Amino acid sequence: MLKEITKRDFELFWPTFSAVVRACETYAYDPDLSVEQAYQLWCKMPLKTYVWVEDGQVLASYYIKANAMGPGSHVCNCGYMVAEQARGKGLARKLCEHSQLVARELGFKAMQFNCVVSSNQVAVQLWQKLGFDIVGTLPGAYRHPRLGYVDCYVMYKHLEVVS
Amino acid sequence: MLKEITKRDFELFWPTFSAVVRACETYAYDPDLSVEQAYQLWCKMPLKTYVWVEDGQVLASYYIKANAMGPGSHVCNCGYMVAEQARGKGLARKLCEHSQLVARELGFKAMQFNCVVSSNQVAVQLWQKLGFDIVGTLPGAYRHPRLGYVDCYVMYKHLEVVS
Numbered sequence: 001m002l003k004e005i006t007k008r009d010f011e012l013f014w015p016t017f018s019a020v021v022r023a024c025e026t027y028a029y030d031p032d033l034s035v036e037q038a039y040q041l042w043c044k045m046p047l048k049t050y051v052w053v054e055d056g057q058v059l060a061s062y063y064i065k066a067n068a069m070g071p072g073s074h075v076c077n078c079g080y081m082v083a084e085q086a087r088g089k090g091l092a093r094k095l096c097e098h099s100q101l102v103a104r105e106l107g108f109k110a111m112q113f114n115c116v117v118s119s120n121q122v123a124v125q126l127w128q129k130l131g132f133d134i135v136g137t138l139p140g141a142y143r144h145p146r147l148g149y150v151d152c153y154v155m156y157k158h159l160e161v162v163s
Numbered sequence: 164m165l166k167e168i169t170k171r172d173f174e175l176f177w178p179t180f181s182a183v184v185r186a187c188e189t190y191a192y193d194p195d196l197s198v199e200q201a202y203q204l205w206c207k208m209p210l211k212t213y214v215w216v217e218d219g220q221v222l223a224s225y226y227i228k229a230n231a232m233g234p235g236s237h238v239c240n241c242g243y244m245v246a247e248q249a250r251g252k253g254l255a256r257k258l259c260e261h262s263q264l265v266a267r268e269l270g271f272k273a274m275q276f277n278c279v280v281s282s283n284q285v286a287v288q289l290w291q292k293l294g295f296d297i298v299g300t301l302p303g304a305y306r307h308p309r310l311g312y313v314d315c316y317v318m319y320k321h322l323e324v325v326s
Contacts, residue, residue, distance in 0.1 A: 021233070024233060024234045027233070027234075028231035028232055028233055028234055028235030028236070029232050029233050030232040030233045030236075031233050068191035068278060068304075069191055069192050069193040070184070070187060070190070070191055070192050070193045070194050071187045071190075071191055071194075071305050071306045071307065071308075072191030072278060072304060072305055072306075072315075073191070073193075074306060075301070075304050109303075110302075110303065110304065112301065112304070114277070115231060115235060135299050135300055135301060135302065136298050136299015136300065136301070136317045137298055137299065138238070138275065138298060138299070138317070138319055139273075139298065139319065139321070140272075140273065140321070141231075141235060141238050141273065141275070141319075142234050142235055143234045143235075143237060144234065145234075152235075154299045154301070154317055156301055156302065156304075158302070158303070
């Protein structure tokens, strides 16, 4: 079930969040973020944050926020995280589809991902399937613990047409 | 003369800052930012902010900050503003060259501009002359008051080699 996040939900999600950030393979967040800093970043700075809850377990979460202000405020940005034990079941797709509905409700006209790590092929391919284009390549913009400096993609989707 | 900004400098620079943001042609900032919000954004959130002062007038300013955290923290981001009466004299070039020196001193390996409005050809061409590549195009990501939705460029330069 998808619902808006509470502080308690985030605390339950923290082991996943922390593991994802410490792996340093997908997010450009400080791996040493405290739970309180992470809560600010993931739940307070965005416009809305949702969680996927099943049997009392928080299995996934995403946020949505404006990607820029003023003349850039019609473009939103989202981030998604899925708990390791819940991967491969289509949750990221569900979250991304939901986020596009929410984005349209909030009046956004496009969605932009600023930094999709190119070595994260599962994500790149999923976003492409869901209609996102690679509109930019940032050379060596991500320091991967095993692969060294890898490229990041900027991915973008117009939301005008309901898909 | 280039020097690090003080609160008083920013107050002197505010008419320029405010005019640039209200024009809605170059920055994705809220045009209704207060002077205090603008000070936070331009001078407190970045790592460093500089001003160009001549005869007691603040003619230009730029900030430098990390563009992302953790595995993305080797890429910096800068923003530049020049007062209308001081344009066409090479100040933006001076500021950008200085910012690249400061970036290297701070240990950054690349500089990224996230949202260069494509209709701002003076800026696009200057950044290209200074070695920045257009590495991405964000379709319609900027709402221009006269031109409607215009594209933005993501521009990027490696800083390893001293130029």
